[in-house]
Amino acid sequence: MYALQLQQVEEAIKTVRGKKFNAVYMIACGGSKSTFGPAQYIFDSESDLPAYVLTSNEFNYRKPKQFTPQSLVLTCSHSGNTPETVQATQAAKDMGCVTICLSNKIDSELWQAANHGVYYGWGDYNPAYGKSAMLYRMVFGVLNELSPNERFVRAIKHIDALETLVPKNKDLFAQRAAAWGKEHKREPIIYTMASGEYYPEAYSFAVCLLMEMQWIHSSSIHSGEYFHGPFEITDYDVPFLMFMSRGKTRYLDQRALNFAQKYSDKVTVIDAQEFNLGDIEEDLQSYFAAIIMTPVARQYADSIADHRGHPLSVRRYMWRMEY
Amino acid sequence: MYALQLQQVEEAIKTVRGKKFNAVYMIACGGSKSTFGPAQYIFDSESDLPAYVLTSNEFNYRKPKQFTPQSLVLTCSHSGNTPETVQATQAAKDMGCVTICLSNKIDSELWQAANHGVYYGWGDYNPAYGKSAMLYRMVFGVLNELSPNERFVRAIKHIDALETLVPKNKDLFAQRAAAWGKEHKREPIIYTMASGEYYPEAYSFAVCLLMEMQWIHSSSIHSGEYFHGPFEITDYDVPFLMFMSRGKTRYLDQRALNFAQKYSDKVTVIDAQEFNLGDIEEDLQSYFAAIIMTPVARQYADSIADHRGHPLSVRRYMWRMEY
Structure with a gap:
């Protein structure tokens, strides 16, 4: 299957060869939309091609x-x-x-609607x-087609390492995730916080894992926005879960964290x-850290789900009715 | 003062004359950042100039x-x-x-840092x-300099009408705002919802009016994202405040509203x-409706503040300490 996946990416990338795009539109909903977040950050940082993520x-x-x-369109839907x-x-194809x-x-219907489909595995x-x-693989491949750069080639080369890096980093946080779930199982609201290429993880953790899969109130706060409104909600008993950057916006997170830790006992x-x-x-x-964050953080959701006896698979509306 | 303000705008617009920009960056924090939201929507809809809002x-x-x-930079700070x-x-100026x-x-410091300052009144x-x-005035003026269009000229002409339209529409919702404040004064969390050029109002109402000025938990949900995660939080006692579009994305709001009203008694x-x-x-x-929404919605915040005995001016951290 891996060979087929690589072939799908290669064929997709081949279609951008020699083309001049005016913009990249990444279009999806919910968790799929948030997956595109780090890609937008990479386009913003590495290319002068305007890159947008839209629901x-x-x-x-x-x-x-x-x-x-002349716009390049990337879309995503799990199902x-x-x-x-x-x-x-x-x-877009029409x-x-x-x-x-x-x-x-x-x-799938999506696959039929697109020029090219790329399969990804799950679980x-x-x-x-x-x-x-x-x-x-697709984004760095496209960037390298449009404007070849050894950094993009190196990035593609490193992707295989996720096979070992993801479990390693999950292990590193496994005990902390288990403790977090127990400590937070009675919380009515949990805020998430992040910046830069990590912000989309704060968003999807809030809307998909907490609101959708746990029915726990939540909101994702951008660390750079924290001091311009949201920080006034901070109190000794208000929990925050921060996905802290190791990249350019780390200072924003550090500053927000210093404050939150001073006035909340639950950071x-x-x-x-x-x-x-x-x-x-x-x-x-x-x-790479931004996408390793997702499976690492997922363990925190697994843990709280377990401690609450509310599996992540439970829904009251989705899949149960028309809407 | 009005004449001076118009002169400031005119001088600012004069500087874009004959220039070719590669992008517009609108940069601010919190409520000021959210003010730029409808402007981004207008650039997106009326121009092929990439327009970004960043904290x-x-x-x-x-x-x-x-x-x-070659980027045009607009910034905003109240103080x-x-x-x-x-x-x-x-x-950016450097x-x-x-x-x-x-x-x-x-x-102000901001004024000194920019090439041009435009004053706005408050209260x-x-x-x-x-x-x-x-x-x-600035955005439609810039658009008209870059690519003259009678629609932009008409838009500028209509801005003066806000003097009467804002109080008229505030009056239209005054009683409903008063009732909302009483009904919601004991709510621990209130969600806001919107789409398109109205989404920034949902964001600023959540982070500035509810979280910052009322210490009420909140989160702004995009109506188009509602069914892809957040809607599972909906329950009979979960309140939503929707800022409903009369524009292109009204269908998104209507669909979310139909669902929310079915499963929550507090929409x-x-x-x-x-x-x-x-x-x-x-x-x-x-x-225009998107910016009239702000003073209309503000009345809802005034009302809940009054009923809770918690003035919108109260802060526990802002202005009271270094951070």
């Missing part, structure tokens, strides 16, 4: 003027049948855009061929600086 | 590669002394960018010369479709 119906109902047949994302993908989708389901699947890994940090990143060079470390 | 320190610590001396925003403005700031304080000041109005809507917009033509109505 699918925002794209469907108010297409930006900058969106043209491959999210109607808004299928619609966006089809509209308009003549290069459209590439990521999905856990080959030949116990090798994380070097999981969602974020396949996205990175937890998952510090990417602690991650074991093997032989990934410094200029690429934070990009 | 100031995100800009300071990880300048995007696309940011160059004119937000350190992150002053720093961003100074850095780099050779055209930098224009909005502030309630003439000759009882004529809303046609308030923050959003001055921003719109409140401020529907921009009800706004009296005088003789503003349909193609411009939603742009």
